Amino acid sequence: xxxxxxxxxxxxxxxxxxxxxxxxxxxxxxxxxxxxxxxxxxxxxxxxxxxxxxxxxxxxxxxxxxxxxxxxxxxxxxxxxxxxxxxxxxxxxxxxxxxxxxxxxxxxxxxxxxxxxxxxxxxxxxxxxxx
Numbered sequence: 001x002x003x004x005x006x007x008x009x010x011x012x013x014x015x016x017x018x019x020x021x022x023x024x025x026x027x028x029x030x031x032x033x034x035x036x037x038x039x040x041x042x043x044x045x046x047x048x049x050x051x052x053x054x055x056x057x058x059x060x061x062x063x064x065x066x067x068x069x070x071x072x073x074x075x076x077x078x079x080x081x082x083x084x085x086x087x088x089x090x091x092x093x094x095x096x097x098x099x100x101x102x103x104x105x106x107x108x109x110x111x112x113x114x115x116x117x118x119x120x121x122x123x124x125x126x127x128x129x130x131x
Contacts (some may be wrong), residue, residue: 002026002035002073002101002120009125014099020084024056033057034057034108037082039073040115041095041127045115050113054082055104062112089129096124 008020020039024032038053052063052073061073072085084097100118111117 001028002103004099004120004122006028006097006099009097009127011128012076012089013090014129014131016089017085018089018127020086020097020099020127021085022122024068024080024099024101025081026080032080032101033076033077034104036102036104036112036117037075038100038102038107038112038118039082039084039101040098040118041093043092043095045084046095046129048055048115050115053083053107053112055107056080056082057076062107062109065115070118073079086127089127091129091131094129096126098122098124102109 003025005023019047035056037056039051042048054061070088074083099122101120102118106117
């Protein structure tokens with residue numbers, strides 16, 4: 001069982017930055033290390049889409065091409081927390097952002113963005129970008 005709690009969303013102007021956090025907790029003896037933690041987002045009227053993922057522990061990262069250069073995923077291993085730094089935000093970035101956890105094998109270029117691999121989900125944090 002993994003519990004995920006996102007924070008850091010808000011309403012900002014285009015061009016601004018936000019940093020989302022996802023705190024993971026588990027009773028598993030192995031902790032969170034070795035799991036794939038990811039960010040997804042869902043805009044109104046659109047399907048949920050993968051944003052980025054990180055292999056928790058080693059820190060290997062994966063990012064959709066369209067967001068590279070603006071978004072950065074990172075981790076704090078000691079606080080079991082994942083982050084998403086979002087810079088130069090655009091109106092198209094408006095969405096509910098979710099963090100999710102899966103087995104480590106899904107942290108790969110052809111899998112990190114597929115939501116059906118992820119067993120655990122947070123409640124989401126809203127990001128609204130206005131012009």
